[in-house]
Amino acid sequence: MKSNEYDRRVWKTRQAIHDALSSLMEEKKYSKITIQEIIDRANVGRSTFYSHFATKDELLFSSVEDLLEILNQYIKSYIEHDEENPRLISVVDFFEHIQENSKIMKGLLKSEGGDLFFEKVEAYWNDGIEEYLQSKLPKGKAPKVPIKILSNHISSTLLSLLKWWVKNDMSYTPIQMDQYFRDLIDPCIDSVVSNHSTMD
Numbered sequence: 001m002k003s004n005e006y007d008r009r010v011w012k013t014r015q016a017i018h019d020a021l022s023s024l025m026e027e028k029k030y031s032k033i034t035i036q037e038i039i040d041r042a043n044v045g046r047s048t049f050y051s052h053f054a055t056k057d058e059l060l061f062s063s064v065e066d067l068l069e070i071l072n073q074y075i076k077s078y079i080e081h082d083e084e085n086p087r088l089i090s091v092v093d094f095f096e097h098i099q100e101n102s103k104i105m106k107g108l109l110k111s112e113g114g115d116l117f118f119e120k121v122e123a124y125w126n127d128g129i130e131e132y133l134q135s136k137l138p139k140g141k142a143p144k145v146p147i148k149i150l151s152n153h154i155s156s157t158l159l160s161l162l163k164w165w166v167k168n169d170m171s172y173t174p175i176q177m178d179q180y181f182r183d184l185i186d187p188c189i190d191s192v193v194s195n196h197s198t199m200d
Helices: 001-026 035-042 044-053 056-079 092-100 102-110 113-135 147-167 174-198
Strands: none
Touching: 001 035, 001 044, 001 056, 001 113, 035 044, 035 056, 035 113, 044 056, 056 102, 056 113, 092 102, 092 147, 102 113, 102 147, 147 174
8 A cells, every 4th residue: 555655746747757758848948947946836845856867858758758659659550551541540639649649749849858758769660661662562562652762751740840830829620630641651651652562
């Protein structure tokens, strides 16, 4: 019982610190936020902060770690879709999750530290999409546009849509954003998938 109570206290403390950073990131640039401001907002002591996080950057990446993993899983499910029904998989859930985490996403877009987060996201998507597109090509056959360029185009398109959507107060629904994403990248998918199909 004591262990469970301790775990809950630890979780509440960490959550308070995460929430403090998130709210401060909506008010000012990440570089301007001090650890003192974070602990004041979270109502914890300095020693308590350092018992959980060594630096402000460590706190930032801890804040987005879970979000990054969830985003990665959404994209993984998208690129590993049913071969016979490539358009049945959507990224609606992806945009819905972004919507649910709008506060931290807006904070990230305002922060210098956010650039590193989005670089990590795009790098992960690039690798997964490139692997998927490569699997669609018959041996010895190359698409008109190199796979690396296609995968970069798809991942950067999704990332650009995400950033634009958040900056513009999510003025379109997740369903609409999913459709716009499809309209933009389906020609890229088709250029590889159709190439593969004609060789079967």
